[in-house]
Amino acid sequence: MIAEPILWALVGLALALVVVRRRSAGVALLAAQSLLLGAVALDHAIGGHGAVWVAVAILAVRGVLLPLVLGQVIRLTREPRRVASERFALPRLVVALAVTLVAIGLAPPLGLHDAAAGEAALALVVLGIVVAAVRRAVVFQAIGFLVAENGVLLASLSVAGGLPAIVELGLLFDLVVAVGVAGAFGARIHERFGTSDTSLLRSLRD
């Protein structure tokens, strides 16, 4: 069972990502969330559920490597000004809270060992999707995807025994590749448009 304060901290960090202004602050919050989850995974592994080296890999990749990659992307794509299409933090927060509460209310129990963790996991997945939907900067959309993946990690930690090692490793590999490609896109978009504000990507319409 994962302690309730930890679950609240994870969800709180995700909510903060909906409103935080600077991309570097966003990456820091993501790193904090991933490190917290990695610590929980390590704790589980030491307690006998799952391999320790897999938990260390999860901690290292999600908590350190991926935030570093995103940090590098931020350094390469300096914004000339604040992403102009993002102006209203409070409506974003209200939407995020509303969508999350509706999702948790409507969804049946995930059937995990730990019901509270199941709800937190679902909240993280929904909040990850909301972050990717309401934030405009490329880096924030990548952060949204990683928050959703953290939600799935939380759910898998609450399954008796956790996911098989090979699955966790395959998933880490996929994440590294996906974030690498996202970073390449961020660099190209910034080069083409002068900013990584994705609200400028609107020319394809019918």
Added chain:
Amino acid sequence: MTDVLVYATVVLPLVTGGLALLARGAWLGRLVVAGALLTAAAAGGLGIVALADHADPAHGPWYVVDAAGGVYLLVVAAIGLLSALASPGYLGPARRGFFPEHRSRPVYYAALLAFWAVLLAVPLVDNLVVAWILVEATTAASALLVAFTGSERALEAGWKYLVLTTLGLTVALLGIVVLYALLADGDASLWTLDWDAIHAGAVGADHDAAVFALVLILAGLAAKIGWAPVHNWLPDAHSEAPPPVSALLSAALLPTVMLVAWRTLAALEPAVGGTGGALFLAFGLVSLAVAVPFLWRRLPLKRLLAYSSLEHMGVLALGIGFATPLALAGVVVHVAGHALAKSLGFYATIPLLRRDRTLATDAPVSLNSTSPAAAGAVGLSLASLSGLPPSPLFVSEVLILAGGVAAGEIAVVAVAAALLALGFLGLAHALIEGVAGDAPREPVASRHGERRLIALTAAIGCALLALTAGAYALVDSALVADLMRGVA
């Protein structure tokens, strides 16, 4: 023997792609052609073995070579080979796009071959979560290929594709974790999520929990398959990608991810009963309803072909949802026929776009005066896709609708038939306006590549007719009976 073919099928394109990163000049082209031919031979051979031995699928440590896998292997092998062979005609002189000029060709081929390798592996794996990992891996390679030209529109299309499909696949992964929790009982491992293990575990599982898991998995996979309402990225990605890549996306990727959804449905069937089929029918009808109005609009050719893919993925969903022998026979013919017809349409745009850049943003008008060969290819493609007899898609759509009647879903069949008829009229209209017509245009002199296009059109035309003839043999055959059983 099967072992060797399986490993050859997956390893050959990966090795060729890796070597492509190191090759230079003319050696790059020769390497890719050789690697593609060998891969197609291995995969084609494996597909034939699978169909010949469909009653007794070969099993390995991580793979299963069954009837459905065999059909998909043949399709993906053919389209991958054609795309690899069509790529030099598209690439032309190296120029800067997403990648720097001197790297663009090697990286293009490496990404294309890696994409093809993963697409060939997906029908073979016998485990749900491994299939998920492979599908997630396709997103990275294909997103880079979609944005290959580096233009603003291509970047937009590639980014939307990357974000929407990875978020969707994350939701599917949550569904897989929920399923794992449902089936695991302290002794769980990777093999708990093998297709046959899921089927065995589903027999005693809780109905509501299994339905919830299936809904999450299907909703997530739907984003990757491009079913409405999570299809927004599809028209953009398929129209902005290089034509050989669009062919692989439409003809190979979408149906392959649908195979994963189909296998999940078959595996969970003891627990979810008819609810699973109903989900497929819902996605099918909504996709048809969303796609058909766009087939009536004057769209650029590649965008029209992309909306046609949305329509046809809807038809396949209906066939899988009906789940009767007639419908499944229709699904098999439809996957193969759609792949051939769709890829021909995309390959025809290679010489067309080179001659007339306006075709990227404007609807085609009287192509026969610009290029008779391309007009013939586009005409054959659109005629087949619309379901005009003797196209195999006509036969497959009739089989699927008949299968729906056999399943007792009369209302669904009626709505689908009406939508398909409207879709046929829309594409026929685009065909007549785009291919024939009187608007006088200056025929452009270049004949390069036209002879190859004529040969390709003839070959695909013959293959389509052969498929129509073969469809009659497929109905009531033992092969379909084995498909009904799902994965062994």
